Amino acid sequence: MKSFVALFTLVASAAAQDYFSVMVLRSASPIHYSTLTARGGKFYLGGAGPSSYCPPEVGDACPSGNNTVFAGGDETLSLAVVVPGGQQVYIAPDGTMAYTAPHSAYMPYGSIVDGWSKTKGENYYYLNFKDGLVGCPPTVQNQGYQVFGKIAGFNSTGCLGFSSLALNTTGVGAWEY
Ligand SMILES: *[C@@H]1O[C@H](CO)[C@@H](O)[C@H](O)[C@H]1NC(C)=O
Ligand SMILES: *[C@@H]1O[C@H](CO)[C@@H](O)[C@H](O)[C@H]1NC(C)=O
Ligand SMILES: *[C@@H]1O[C@H](CO)[C@@H](O)[C@H](O)[C@H]1NC(C)=O
Numbered sequence: 528m529k530s531f532v533a534l535f536t537l538v539a540s541a542a543a544q545d546y547f548s549v550m551v552l553r554s555a556s557p558i559h560y561s562t563l564t565a566r567g568g569k570f571y572l573g574g575a576g577p578s579s580y581c582p583p584e585v586g587d588a589c590p591s592g593n594n595t596v597f598a599g600g601d602e603t604l605s606l607a608v609v610v611p612g613g614q615q616v617y618i619a620p621d622g623t624m625a626y627t628a629p630h631s632a633y634m635p636y637g638s639i640v641d642g643w644s645k646t647k648g649e650n651y652y653y654l655n656f657k658d659g660l661v662g663c664p665p666t667v668q669n670q671g672y673q674v675f676g677k678i679a680g681f682n683s684t685g686c687l688g689f690s691s692l693a694l695n696t697t698g699v700g701a702w703e704y
Contacts, residue, residue, distance in 0.1 A: 574671025596700030618676035
């Protein structure tokens with residue numbers, strides 16, 4: 528327990544200035560002001576909250592797990608988690624924006640991990656993926672629009688482009704998503 532708490536404190540203080548959540552802008556659309564949400568290994572705009580897990584032995588020392596927080600965005604992008612090894616964000620070969628499972632670096636062959644950047648706007652930072660991101664309409668109720676990278680070969684018919692505001696947060700978001 529003690530070592531878990533120490534680890535959490537260490538990780539949380541290491542790069543606090545680099546943590547951010549993402550709010551999406553696409554005026555006059557259902558995704559305007561929605562939150563980029565990690566759920567079940569993929570990303571959605573709105574719908575239910577994120578999926579997250581806190582080991583019982585860590586208990587109260589876990590972050591709340593009800594916000595999706597990112598780290599990096601300088602070429603690569605990660606989820607801001609405590610779990611050792613972290614969780615990397617990638618674009619799968621079919622365009623799915625996804626993240627690695629805890630304790631695993633596995634991603635499908637041909638996945639793209641780079642191409643992320645943050646640019647400064649007038650008042651905010653924006654998160655960008657080199658090929659652009661789109662949200663495609665939900666196929667299941669309360670799922671939210673699912674996010675895909677607009678990579679070559681991805682059919683984005685019916686999907687919406689958007690811009691992504693990176694909003695600083697004070698700490699990591701979850702033990703793991
Ligand atoms: C957000 O964090 C960045 C560094 O990642 C910093 O440059 C910027 O000033 C912060 N913005 C606010 C509003 O705190
Ligand atoms: C988020 O987590 C905190 C701490 O666990 C809890 O108090 C709060 O009610 C949660 N908020 C939502 C919207 O679930
Ligand atoms: C893309 O998807 C739309 C709608 O599902 C379909 O009508 C169209 O033929 C597809 N385009 C390509 C190039 O596959």
